[in-house]
Amino acid sequence: MKYLKPVILTLLITVLSSFPTLQTKICHSDNLSSTIADNLYSSVVLITHKKIKTSIWDALRFAAFVAGQVAGTGSFGVGSAVPVHTEKNIGTGFQTKWGVVTNSHVMDDKTKAVLTTFYRSHYHIKKINRIKCKDKHIPMHNAKLIQTTSKEATIYDWGGMGIDLALIQVKIPGAFSLPLAKEVKIDEQVVSLGHPKSKKFTPAIGRVNRIFNSGKAKHIELIIKNAPGSSGSPVLNMKGEVVGIIKGQFVESGDAVAVHVEELREMFGLPIYNVPKKKYLPAIKPWSGAVYSTGYSRLFHRPDCNGLGSKDGDLITFPSREDAIRDSGKPCPECNP
Numbered sequence: 001m002k003y004l005k006p007v008i009l010t011l012l013i014t015v016l017s018s019f020p021t022l023q024t025k026i027c028h029s030d031n032l033s034s035t036i037a038d039n040l041y042s043s044v045v046l047i048t049h050k051k052i053k054t055s056i057w058d059a060l061r062f063a064a065f066v067a068g069q070v071a072g073t074g075s076f077g078v079g080s081a082v083p084v085h086t087e088k089n090i091g092t093g094f095q096t097k098w099g100v101v102t103n104s105h106v107m108d109d110k111t112k113a114v115l116t117t118f119y120r121s122h123y124h125i126k127k128i129n130r131i132k133c134k135d136k137h138i139p140m141h142n143a144k145l146i147q148t149t150s151k152e153a154t155i156y157d158w159g160g161m162g163i164d165l166a167l168i169q170v171k172i173p174g175a176f177s178l179p180l181a182k183e184v185k186i187d188e189q190v191v192s193l194g195h196p197k198s199k200k201f202t203p204a205i206g207r208v209n210r211i212f213n214s215g216k217a218k219h220i221e222l223i224i225k226n227a228p229g230s231s232g233s234p235v236l237n238m239k240g241e242v243v244g245i246i247k248g249q250f251v252e253s254g255d256a257v258a259v260h261v262e263e264l265r266e267m268f269g270l271p272i273y274n275v276p277k278k279k280y281l282p283a284i285k286p287w288s289g290a291v292y293s294t295g296y297s298r299l300f301h302r303p304d305c306n307g308l309g310s311k312d313g314d315l316i317t318f319p320s321r322e323d324a325i326r327d328s329g330k331p332c333p334e335c336n337p
Helices: 004-016 022-026 034-043 056-070 261-267 321-326
Strands: 044-048 091-096 099-102 113-117 122-125 128-132 153-157 166-168 189-194 202-214 217-223 234-236 242-249 256-260 291-294 297-301 315-318
Touching: 034 044, 034 091, 034 189, 034 234, 044 099, 091 242, 189 242, 217 242, 217 261, 242 261, 256 261, 291 321, 315 321
Parallel strands: 128 153
Antiparallel strands: 044 091, 044 113, 091 099, 099 166, 113 122, 153 166, 189 202, 189 234, 202 217, 217 256, 234 242, 242 256, 291 297, 291 315
């Protein structure tokens, strides 16, 4: 057994050395250039409360995934069946020139954090200084270069304003700063990279289904694979520009919900380029359908509410708002079902 790991690692090195532009294989799309794929993998980070060690299962899954891409099957190989990490507080973020962007709910319970790159570099933040934003646009300086271990870092959090975004104001050495799109088009093809169900740096290809307003923010509905751990993942168009930030999914359809890039542009003080109104759906009307709750909370939600945050097996369904109230439920203040 003591020779097993060295043998497997030697095989992996041999296989991977044959594919110098591995990202091109992973982001399997005729319209996505190798440069954009490289930029995406260079920008995205894994966000955890503590360092997660790379296991032999990660290496095996990674090799199986490469083999599936090279074979042209698009398969995740044995990766879909291997054990996943037990770390629950997993999220995704991506580098911009202002800092690492992620969701507010990814950071809301963290007093410290570890940022891990695709190239297995780890950056420890021992203390988080949180600034709860009361205005959408906050003047800020360019992000500071992070060290392998940093005593502290500032986080701007817009969650209290009903916008599920946060900014860790650090610059990761060597990380590519993703540009922000000026507009989002219905039906355009998009690509995302995240850590669904703890499967680190897993890509997904999809398209924009619709644009809508919910609460105090503009959102995008995406027909794309999504799962817990993808929160904070960048959604890129085929030009390599960020069009949205994944925050959750619709319970019924499974389609992903992303915060529109326009919200991010406004936070950074960038111009907003409005698309003609006819391309946008109207604001969501008062909810009259089924509502959902969980076994650990009395709050009930609309199916697209990010606060729902539970696996399908943990959900409690009520036919209507009135049924939930009769069962001592209370409406979620964010989605107001």
